[in-house]
Amino acid sequence: MDINRIRVAAKERFAGVCRVCPVCNGVVCAGEVPGMGGLGTGTAFRHNIQALAECRLNLRTVHDVKKTDLSYRIFGVELAMPVICAAIGGIALNMNGAMTEEEYTQAVVSGCRQAGSIAMTGDGPNPLVFDAGMAAIGKEAGWGIPIMKPRETEKIVELAEQAAAAGCPAFGIDIDAAALVNMTNAGQPVGPKTIQELEYIKNRTTIPFIVKGIMTPDDAESCWQAGVDAIVVSNHGGRALDHTPGTAEVLPYIAEAVKGKMTVLVDGGIRSGADVLKMLALGADAVLLGRPLAIAAVGGGREGVEFVLNKYKAELSAAMTLTGTAQVSDVPVEILW
């Protein structure tokens, strides 16, 4: 298994729906939703990439960091690094059937477990999407985190309890899918949630609750007030609302508001171990990878996912050595130029 073979195989299987560009930056796939691109003009996707590119690292090699510690604990599980697979659902629709929903979720859930990471799984109007995620997680003894749409509150509670019964360490909602018309058209309404509704969900569920799709300090504070355990600073890979800033731009403000009070995760445009380190320096506790692991799964299945995660791990460790960062749990902002 090597990265070029994974990419060549992925490009062939995607059959044009993702061009597997040298840098996955949202340029050629702008507007391709459904598909793998960003919504509308595609600027929200591109802002994720630009924001990280504008953030530079200080190369420092006169220090005593001879060993790096990448281990990270979240929701009672031990990970080899602070890197989690983002939920990607609707494979038939978005990836032109490059894999079945079941094959895809099994590849990411198992590949992540193998590499010491953990996968989030998705949701959609077809119940098959959520169910495929739960089936894959079931085969890995609960090693996965289902993310459901911001459905009716009682339905979220019901699905969260299904996740708890399967042994999942946490569950979440992608609240930025609040205007997803294909859910509402399919008779499964979604919408924004009030602090009280989030609190209701938190109080009626038994495993940690993640809210994914937070882009402002105010919303982060509201989640904290509701008792939410973790947020994901995310613009859904630029697929929810056109023209949002990049996640690396808003992350420091959100971290300033809630870091230490709740877990702060982030995704969007993270394309290397150095990008992971930048996000940690900007205030994240851990990161999520979306499209890079989708390409890995389509091009190399479970082994592809494991391979790409190990590549990120090696890159992260090298970037830590070259910035004088000993531990992922303590990444000083001073490593940024």
Ligand SMILES: Cc1cc2nc3c(=O)[nH]c(=O)nc-3n(C[C@H](O)[C@H](O)[C@H](O)COP(=O)(O)O)c2cc1C
């Ligand atoms: C094709 C596709 C489908 C997605 N489906 C979901 C989903 O079902 N649930 C969810 O929370 N996020 C979904 N996302 C968003 C990702 O979880 C994640 O936020 C995003 O891909 C991160 O950006 P990146 O791809 O640049 O890493 C999807 C993204 C893509 C590209």
